[in-house]
Amino acid sequence: MAFNTTEINYAEPWSGKQSPFKVSYGKLMMWMFLVSDALTFGGFLAAYGFSRHAYSGEWPIGERTFHAIPFFEGNFPLLYVAFMTFLLIISSVTMVLAVEAGHRMDRKGVTKWLAATIVGGLIFVGSQAWEWSHFIHGSDFGKVELADGSKAVVHAESFGEIQNFTVQTAGSHYQVGQVLTNKDFDLKHEFQHAIEAGHIKDGMISLHDGSIAKVAKNDDTHLQLNIVEAGGKYGLGDKIEGADASKQYYEAAYSGEAKRIVYGANMTRNEYGPSIYANYFFFITGFHGFHVTIGIIINIIIFLNVLKGTYEKRGHYEMVEKGGLYWHFVDLVWVFVFTFFYLV
């Protein structure tokens, strides 16, 4: 071994040479960094708590905001986030197994478990990207502002399919009588953008080229409006169901006024709740995702060094342990984000 392994002389504890905690400098500094980083995340989550306690309306419910999974339509509350949480726990386990293998100088074991950790991390970041994309694009119905000024989130069994747009007044591109279908462009996408911009009035949509078309759309099933911000007529927590829900929703959608319905989320408004809710979502999960990304890069560098045999030559795999500390910390943060963002 290349290193000198002097036994500690406790008779001379003040002679220098030894660490007060009997751990190496690198590990100690990693702990120091993690304590400060944990305070940063703790500060974010406490600030999120501040905003929640200061807000008088109904704060978005995780089960209702996050209920989609990739590739399948339908209502799956929390399932995807649960999958992500589980994934991060498992990748934390593979990491700690890599550290354990390192303690036995088992290079093959370290290689195997570290590779698994990196794969888990990559799937997690990919999942988060999907989740962001879904959060930004939003649901079929969005959040609606009703005639009395109250705001409601919409729940429905299904969104009635849009069959076609039939052009009534020609524009620079489309002719009168032309029937536009999903072959021409994404009707639903166009429909939602037009509603948000106030370009649909009484079932007639103004298209980009200036033409005006009639919208043929199937009925939605089981529309329900849940009031989340009180207005002149409806109070917080009121529900509107049945034919009345459909009537009031399309009154707003086809009013020709911009921003009566909000889809998805951006930094200034979103369909889920107050704008600060989406801001915190982007900020906290974004900062966490950034940490995971950095963790993957660190793990890849360590992995390459394991393959090269750097730590074998050094006589110990402490670098895996230090990378592991960081990786577990990322998992630890997610445990809290999961509870306070999605469950409570």
Added chain:
Amino acid sequence: MERDDIIEYSLHNHHSEEEGKKVRKKIYFVTFLLSAITILEVVVGIFMSRANTFGAAWETIKWMYVALTVVKAYYIVMTFMHLGEERRDLKQWVLVSYLILIIYTIIVLIDEGNAVGHDWSFYGV
């Protein structure tokens, strides 16, 4: 790289195959525990969310979530980050300093949030 100016603690950090077995057993136990808690949380979350659970029942569930989260955090820090096997002074340095600061932050910000929210709803934002 022969050095005699520092003590290399990293080299003491090795263990044998038998010890490794014990360590792995503990890791698998914690894995099981963390997974079970997460599954429990999600099942409760799906069937008893804030949308359909109110009053004392919701309060109980909310505090149960917080307690389970702290349990998960405890096992991650103590076993996965093996802070439990470090020296007591290192443990205290990490935990005591962190807990004092974060508990203070939480109490101050939540209390202030309530006060500000109260003022906002009385005098307008």
